[in-house]
Amino acid sequence: MIDLTWKIGGEAGYGIMSSGLIFAKAALRSGYFIYDLNEYPSLIRGGHNTYTVRISDGEIYSQVKPVNLLVALNQNAIDFHKDELSQGAALIVNTDKVDQEKIKISKGVNLFPVPLIKLAKEVDGKEIMMNTVAIGASMALLKGDFEVLTEVIKDFFKGKEKIEELNIKAAKLGFDFIKNNFNKIEFSFSLPKKNRDNGMLLTGNDAIALGAVKAGLKFFACYPMTPINSLLAYFAKQGPELKIVYIQPEDEISGINMAIGASFAGARSMVATSGGGFSLMTEAFGLAGITETPLVIIEGQRPGPATGLPTWGAQGDLRFVLHAAQDDFPRIVLAPGDPEECFWLTIEAFNLAEIYQAPAVILTDKHLGESHQSVADFEDSKAKIDRGFMLSKDDQLKEYKRYQFTENGISPRGIPGRKGFTFRANSDEHNEYGFSNEEAEVRKNQVEKRMRKMETLAKKIPNPNIYGPDKAEFTLIGWGSAKGPILEAQKALETENVKTNFLHLTYMNPFPSQFVADFLKGKKNVLMVEQNSTAQCAGLIRERTGITIKNHLLKYDGRPFFPEEIAEKVKELWK
Amino acid sequence: MEIDKFKTEEKVTWCQGCGNFGIWVALRQAFLELGWGPEDVLLVYGIGCHGHMINYLNNYGFDALHGRGLPLAQGAKLANKNLNVIVIAGDGDQFGEGGNHFIHAARRNLDITCIIHDNQIYGLTVGQTSPTSEKGFVTKSTPHGAPDQPVNPISLSLASEASFVARGFSGDVKHLTKLFVDGLKHKGFSVIDVLQPCVTLNHLNTFQYFFQRVYKLDEAGHNHNDKISAFTKSFEWGDKIPIGLFYKEERPILEELLPQLKPEEKSLVDQDIYNIEIKSLFEEFK
Ligand SMILES: Cc1ncc(C[n+]2csc(CCOP(=O)(O)OP(=O)(O)O)c2C)c(N)n1
Numbered sequence: 006m007i008d009l010t011w012k013i014g015g016e017a018g019y020g021i022m023s024s025g026l027i028f029a030k031a032a033l034r035s036g037y038f039i040y041d042l043n044e045y046p047s048l049i050r051g052g053h054n055t056y057t058v059r060i061s062d063g064e065i066y067s068q069v070k071p072v073n074l075l076v077a078l079n080q081n082a083i084d085f086h087k088d089e090l091s092q093g094a095a096l097i098v099n100t101d102k103v104d105q106e107k108i109k110i111s112k113g114v115n116l117f118p119v120p121l122i123k124l125a126k127e128v129d130g131k132e133i134m135m136n137t138v139a140i141g142a143s144m145a146l147l148k149g150d151f152e153v154l155t156e157v158i159k160d161f162f163k164g165k166e167k168i169e170e171l172n173i174k175a176a177k178l179g180f181d182f183i184k185n186n187f188n189k190i191e192f193s194f195s196l197p198k199k200n201r202d203n204g205m206l207l208t209g210n211d212a213i214a215l216g217a218v219k220a221g222l223k224f225f226a227c228y229p230m231t232p233i234n235s236l237l238a239y240f241a242k243q244g245p246e247l248k249i250v251y252i253q254p255e256d257e258i259s260g261i262n263m264a265i266g267a268s269f270a271g272a273r274s275m276v277a278t279s280g281g282g283f284s285l286m287t288e289a290f291g292l293a294g295i296t297e298t299p300l301v302i303i304e305g306q307r308p309g310p311a312t313g314l315p316t317w318g319a320q321g322d323l324r325f326v327l328h329a330a331q332d333d334f335p336r337i338v339l340a341p342g343d344p345e346e347c348f349w350l351t352i353e354a355f356n357l358a359e360i361y362q363a364p365a366v367i368l369t370d371k372h373l374g375e376s377h378q379s380v381a382d383f384e385d386s387k388a389k390i391d392r393g394f395m396l397s398k399d400d401q402l403k404e405y406k407r408y409q410f411t412e413n414g415i416s417p418r419g420i421p422g423r424k425g426f427t428f429r430a431n432s433d434e435h436n437e438y439g440f441s442n443e444e445a446e447v448r449k450n451q452v453e454k455r456m457r458k459m460e461t462l463a464k465k466i467p468n469p470n471i472y473g474p475d476k477a478e479f480t481l482i483g484w485g486s487a488k489g490p491i492l493e494a495q496k497a498l499e500t501e502n503v504k505t506n507f508l509h510l511t512y513m514n515p516f517p518s519q520f521v522a523d524f525l526k527g528k529k530n531v532l533m534v535e536q537n538s539t540a541q542c543a544g545l546i547r548e549r550t551g552i553t554i555k556n557h558l559l560k561y562d563g564r565p566f567f568p569e570e571i572a573e574k575v576k577e578l579w580k
Numbered sequence: 581m582e583i584d585k586f587k588t589e590e591k592v593t594w595c596q597g598c599g600n601f602g603i604w605v606a607l608r609q610a611f612l613e614l615g616w617g618p619e620d621v622l623l624v625y626g627i628g629c630h631g632h633m634i635n636y637l638n639n640y641g642f643d644a645l646h647g648r649g650l651p652l653a654q655g656a657k658l659a660n661k662n663l664n665v666i667v668i669a670g671d672g673d674q675f676g677e678g679g680n681h682f683i684h685a686a687r688r689n690l691d692i693t694c695i696i697h698d699n700q701i702y703g704l705t706v707g708q709t710s711p712t713s714e715k716g717f718v719t720k721s722t723p724h725g726a727p728d729q730p731v732n733p734i735s736l737s738l739a740s741e742a743s744f745v746a747r748g749f750s751g752d753v754k755h756l757t758k759l760f761v762d763g764l765k766h767k768g769f770s771v772i773d774v775l776q777p778c779v780t781l782n783h784l785n786t787f788q789y790f791f792q793r794v795y796k797l798d799e800a801g802h803n804h805n806d807k808i809s810a811f812t813k814s815f816e817w818g819d820k821i822p823i824g825l826f827y828k829e830e831r832p833i834l835e836e837l838l839p840q841l842k843p844e845e846k847s848l849v850d851q852d853i854y855n856i857e858i859k860s861l862f863e864e865f866k
Contacts, residue, residue: 030866033866034866160864204862204866205862205865205866206865206866207865211865215858215861215862218856218858218861219856219858220853221851221853221854221856223659223848223849223851223853224655224658224659224848226655243861244838244840245838245839245840248840248845248848248851249840249848250658250659250838250840250841250848252654252658254651254684255680255681255683255684256680258648258651258681259648259650259651259680259681259684260651262644262645262648262651262652262655263651263652263654263655263658264655265652265655266624266642266651266652266653266654266655266656266657266659267655267656267658267659267848268655268659269642269652269655269656270622270655270656270657270659270660270663270849271659271660271849272659272660272848272849273853274655274659288645289645289648292644292645292648296642382859382862383858383862385858385859390853390854420849421619421622421640421656421660421663422619422622422640422660422662422663422849424619425619426619427618427619427638427639427640427641428640428641429634429640429641429642429643430641430642430643431634431641431642431643432627432643432644432645433643439641440588440590440635441632441634441635441643
């Protein structure tokens with residue numbers, strides 16, 4: 006079985022992110038499963054960047070700790086990561102930046118000194134392409150197929166022929182340097198090309214973008230903020246082709262209000278931001294609630310409060326999103342765990358937002374939003390579009406009550422400009438016609454009507470997934486992006502004969518209270534795994550089921566969970 | 581009367597003699613003159629006494645958040661470019677909470693109209709100072725006189741690149757109607773700041789005050805195609821207060837600059853979303 010982790014580290018500003026992605030794609034196209042992880046500080050230049058690619062011939066769900074092949078572009082990369090190297094690992098050292106004599110690494114690590122800058126300069130006189138040289142060298146060490154790498158580079162720089170050509174040259178120099186200078190390569194990992202189609206390499210953001218397109222997104226307003234920037238770049242670029250309007254608003258307040266306006270007018274609309282931007286959006290979040298305007302909000306979490314750790318990950322906004330804005334109103338909160346779920350839950354969010362005429366939030370985070378995973382092509386023909394109780398222009402109406410009291414709480418939704426009737430949406434409390442009204446009875450009825458929509462939906466949500474046997478010694482619970490590391494931890498524990506099952510939550514509101522209560526009943530060894538400091542989801546479970554989960558594995562340093570940490574915690578608790 | 585088709589049955593709660601009445605009448609008159617029906621117009625309202633008009637006009641309406649009418653209106657217009665979209669704002673609403681949105685809406689230049697009910701005071705919250713209150717003005721929040729220099733809606737509009745900038749007076753409905761008609765016809769972002777006396781709370785800037793001071797720019801020979809003259813006129817406020825069109829320019833609207841909204845394209849809201857093909861999008865991720 007092949008399971009290899011490759012890592013490149015160096016100074017920000019040297020294109021580490023693109024080279025990492027090129028390498029990951031080359032591995033994908035060689036027929037492997039991929040999971041990658043990039044880390045970068047909130048700086049353009051100078052900080053330390055890394056890109057880690059895990060490659061396997063079996064399914065994988067997250068990064069793991071040991072690094073088997075490290076490319077060190079500078080001394081820092083060795084100092085920071087040498088302890089991550091596995092027994093038998095290889096280290097490609099940039100001899101133009103690192104003094105070979107001074108390298109202290111443990112026995113069992115094989116050193117491959119390569120003059121990356123000298124080789125890069127042979128191509129175009131500059132050092133910038135040393136990354137590409139390093140990718141070529143890595144491919145050679147892994148006995149990979151250089152043709153595949155060439156094809157990836159070509160596609161990556163499509164339309165920029167000169168750059169494409171230079172990069173292929175640089176990769177070839179790196180590749181040949183290894184072939185020509187090390188006749189006996191002491192490194193047991195290899196990536197022979199396999200005849201398997203492993204689909205696409207997607208981040209959570211990519212999958213959300215594809216889901217939104219499929220769902221019929223027409224209007225997207227998004228103010229830049231890590232970790233959702235790749236979403237706005239996608240729609241800024243593809244918008245004209247896809248007939249989707251992307252606007253960069255002056256701020257997030259404007260963005261969400263624009264999206265509410267577009268949705269009121271009848272277009273499927275979305276905004277995306279992180280916790281800071283969502284803070285600015287909260288008043289309008291409530292506006293969508295009281296005016297019953299559908300809206301999809303992507304909230305990519307990062308550690309806070311305020312600016313926090315801008316380029317790192319967290320799951321600290323669950324409570325915030327569940328409670329944001331004054332008073333009660335229906336809101337849908339979904340937390341996908343991987344790109345596949347990002348795609349399907351985005352489509353679901355658009356449908357639910359329109360069926361229940363309410364805002365729907367998708368909680369992601371830096372880790373899910375920006376890490377790539379290999380995903381089989383989506384069977385998107387299975388997607389259904391449901392726009393809910395929407396009046397058509399052919400409906401003949403004598404009178405129209407936009408906020409009609411109904412049993413399930415859902416009132417007929419009109420679209421302005423379709424002749425036959427006018428109506429109004431009102432942020433003031435209103436009567437069934439939408440006229441401002443402060444009578445106690447009207448107010449009470451409207452609140453109840455709105456909240457009935459949530460009750461209606463609560464009865465229809467799917468059960469959460471349980472991974473592993475129904476009955477197991479130990480139970481793990483996680484939500485959103487903790488999914489991958491927990492699945493990997495289960496695999497690791499299984500090899501040690503420790504049997505676990507794992508409850509993964511994606512519907513945070515409405516919450517599958519009864520299911521969770523039934524599932525947890527009588528279970529003694531339960532561990533909640535989440536990325537915040539107060540176990541927000543454990544608190545939510547207690548609130549909704551009355552069940553207290555005593556054991557928590559919490560992480561709030563901005564770094565994602567590693568499966569090893571989870572497995573260790575299980576053993577520490579119960580072995 | 582034909583104008584009544586734009587009216588609802590709701591009880592009007594503005595104070596007797598409120599400057600909002602003149603705007604309400606002029607707007608309906610303008611719709612008539614433009615040949616529009618109730619269903620041709622979406623009005624987006626801010627929060628304040630002005631915003632109560634949502635209950636009195638029989639058009640499509642959206643009562644938005646305090647200061648946030650403009651973004652909401654822009655979203656609606658982008659989604660349905662065939663809709664005539666008007667923002668009804670207050671001076672506090674637009675230049676306090678909504679100041680940033682105003683600047684950016686102006687430079688973005690969508691084909692929408694922003695009407696500001698400028699009574700130089702906070703009406704609905706019963707009498708605090710507003711961004712357009714005159715310096716030294718005594719209100720509940722400025723018992724010792726407002727210390728700040730007021731915002732100048734006209735020069736701010738000009739500096740923000742609004743393509744149609746006018747001032748009206750709700751005491752002159754005929755003139756105001758003409759401004760509304762011109763502003764609504766204008767292709768681009770039109771601002772009409774309307775002097776709208778608050779008879780209950782503002783005892784300085786009264787109808788009388790304005791009747792004595794206002795004069796019409798077109799009658800005074802002002803060239804509304806010249807931005808420098810428009811700026812010069814915008815600073816005039818004292819014994820003489822100009823009303824009418826300060827500035828107008830033709831420049832491409834945002835709708836024309838976005839290929840997906842070109843005239844030959846359907847509005848976003850009219851596009852089929854049931855059968856969207858995405859397989860071709862998978863390629864770039866392989
Ligand atoms: C976010 C927010 N802050 C404050 C208020 C309270 N508020 C309502 S109207 C208003 C000011 C009204 O003044 P103006 O915009 O000039 O409108 P007018 O009532 O004079 O028409 C204020 C402060 C609010 N509704 N929302």
